[in-house]
Amino acid sequence: ITKDLKEVSQTLTTVLITQSASSGGSEMSFDQKMLSMSKDILSKLPELFDFVLTKLEGDHGEELVRATMTYIALSNDGIMEGELVELLESHPYTKPRVSTFARLYLSIRLYVTAGGSGLLRIVHAPIRAVIAKRYLSDGAVVQALQQRMLQYYTVKADPQRDGTYQAGAARPLVALPYFERVCKGDAALAALLATPAFLKEKARFCGIKTLMKDFRVVPRGEAFALTHAIARTLILASVQLSMEPQTICYHLASRMYALEVAGAAAFVQRCRRACDEYAPLTTGGAVTLTADI
Numbered sequence: 001i002t003k004d005l006k007e008v009s010q011t012l013t014t015v016l017i018t019q020s021a022s023s024g025g026s027e028m029s030f031d032q033k034m035l036s037m038s039k040d041i042l043s044k045l046p047e048l049f050d051f052v053l054t055k056l057e058g059d060h061g062e063e064l065v066r067a068t069m070t071y072i073a074l075s076n077d078g079i080m081e082g083e084l085v086e087l088l089e090s091h092p093y094t095k096p097r098v099s100t101f102a103r104l105y106l107s108i109r110l111y112v113t114a115g116g117s118g119l120l121r122i123v124h125a126p127i128r129a130v131i132a133k134r135y136l137s138d139g140a141v142v143q144a145l146q147q148r149m150l151q152y153y154t155v156k157a158d159p160q161r162d163g164t165y166q167a168g169a170a171r172p173l174v175a176l177p178y179f180e181r182v183c184k185g186d187a188a189l190a191a192l193l194a195t196p197a198f199l200k201e202k203a204r205f206c207g208i209k210t211l212m213k214d215f216r217v218v219p220r221g222e223a224f225a226l227t228h229a230i231a232r233t234l235i236l237a238s239v240q241l242s243m244e245p246q247t248i249c250y251h252l253a254s255r256m257y258a259l260e261v262a263g264a265a266a267f268v269q270r271c272r273r274a275c276d277e278y279a280p281l282t283t284g285g286a287v288t289l290t291a292d293i
Contacts, residue, residue: 045126049111053134056107060099067091068104070135070145072112073128076178078119080171081105087152143183150179157198165198170205173198177214190218190227194267196249196274199230203245208238226263229256249274 056065071087072079088101111127112120122128136142156172158165167173181189192198193214202211215231218224230252234241237251253271256264 045124046130049127049130050134052111053130056104059107060104061095061097063091063093063095064088064097064099064101064104066135067093068101068108069122069131070142071149072120072122073131073136074142074146074149075119075121076175078117078121079175080118081120083152083156083171084120087148091148146179146183150176150183153179163195163197165195165201167201167205170202170210173202173206174210181217186217186219186224189214190224193218193227194230194263196252196267196271199252200246200249200274203241203248208234208241208245208248212238225261226267229259229261229264230267 053065053069067088068084071084085101111122111124113123122131153172153176155161157167157176159168160166165173177189177192180192199211202214212231212234215227215234218227218231220228233252233255234248237248237255241248241251249271253268253275256271257268259268
């Protein structure tokens with residue numbers, strides 16, 4: 001980052017010196033000139049990037065560029081390169097492809113950043129606006145692509161398709177709740193967050209703090225009373241769960257067994273069935289006994 005900032009500063013300084021020499025000087029300070037030039041570049045960025053997309057479509061094919069930019073833009077917090085490649089390989093193209101993502105990535109890597117997380121995302125608002133105007137104006141198309149992403153992450157999160165969510169990795173478990181809510185609504189998200197197997201695997205691979213973020217977007221109301229009761233219980237047990245996240249079902253079952261909320265009794269029963277044979281040391285291993293009290 002320091003190297004990039006230094007190179008940008010050197011480039012802009014050279015431009016400003018050249019402009020000053022050709023225009024006979026100016027009363028503006030160096031910082032004022034730098035700010036003025038930055039605003040000028042920013043105002044022209046949408047038009048320039050729209051031209052870039054047109055050029056990319058000519059070089060790599062309109063469908064591949066559209067699909068790539070759309071999948072990145074529709075992702076909530078970014079998308080892994082491997083995930084994007086798998087989505088592109090199964091994308092329903094109407095024409096034979098003339099290029100590959102590997103070749104296209106060399107041309108777009110300046111506009112999508114991986115950062116330290118490895119997630120591809122579009123961070124600059126003017127570029128996002130151009131992509132939205134160019135590719136995301138048709139609601140039906142956007143909804144169809146979001147459904148494809150939901151199906152993709154559902155399979156990744158629950159590869160055995162038996163509700164056990166044995167993903168073996170954090171990424172599908174992180175992405176799935178967002179697309180459940182976008183495609184199916186708040187009730188679908190609430191149902192997912194009341195699934196002990198999902199809670200157990202996400203707490204195990206992502207940690208309790210990441211899991212709690214899913215609960216924050218669930219609206220208030222009687223229809224979601226159970227969801228917020230689960231969230232409150234997790235907050236109460238957060239210290240223990242931060243050290244032993246695999247005991248999440250034990251804590252939910254033992255703390256919610258007497259709760260008078262619609263659906264709580266059935267949820268506690270599901271948590272008991274999902275309890276591992278492992279119990280926190282403070283219980284002496286008596287998971288089922290504690291949950292039955």
